[in-house]
Amino acid sequence: MRASPTAERIRSVFKRVWSSDEDLVDEESPDESGHPGAQAISSVKARERVGLFGHIQSVSASPPGAALSFQADLGDGTGHITLVWMGRNHVPGIVPGIVMRVYGRTAQLGQELVIYNPRYVVEAPRDNT
Numbered sequence: 001m002r003a004s005p006t007a008e009r010i011r012s013v014f015k016r017v018w019s020s021d022e023d024l025v026d027e028e029s030p031d032e033s034g035h036p037g038a039q040a041i042s043s044v045k046a047r048e049r050v051g052l053f054g055h056i057q058s059v060s061a062s063p064p065g066a067a068l069s070f071q072a073d074l075g076d077g078t079g080h081i082t083l084v085w086m087g088r089n090h091v092p093g094i095v096p097g098i099v100m101r102v103y104g105r106t107a108q109l110g111q112e113l114v115i116y117n118p119r120y121v122v123e124a125p126r127d128n129t
Helices: 005-018
Strands: 049-061 069-075 080-086 098-109 112-116 119-125
Touching: 049 080, 080 098
Parallel strands: 080 112
Antiparallel strands: 049 069, 049 098, 069 080, 098 112, 098 119
16 A cells, blocks of 8 residues: 555655765765765755765854854865854864865855854865875
8 A cells, every 4th residue: 555645745854854964975976086975065055965075174263252153164176165163162173184074954154155063074184295
């Protein structure tokens, strides 16, 4: 017996809500730089769940007296995206030059794409050779 179209839509919504970010990233397809399970930053649009791989180009913290936030610029050679951790003025391990993988939902902030409070894994220091 086949489920009704309404039941299938509801199941689809629940699957998207409770899926982890890693479940939504295709582990078999590499990005343009050859990293499996990552999208090219240049292909990302607002309001998408993404898995990205790149290096931190710069970091900044909010000035004293402003709402706490820590920002990092992630680049992969095809583009860049701003990562924002709200309520933090520092995130341990996030420094310019590290290579990392991030997961989250993109948002539009002016002309820039951002990911608020991304999940992340620090892969390695950037190889400058």
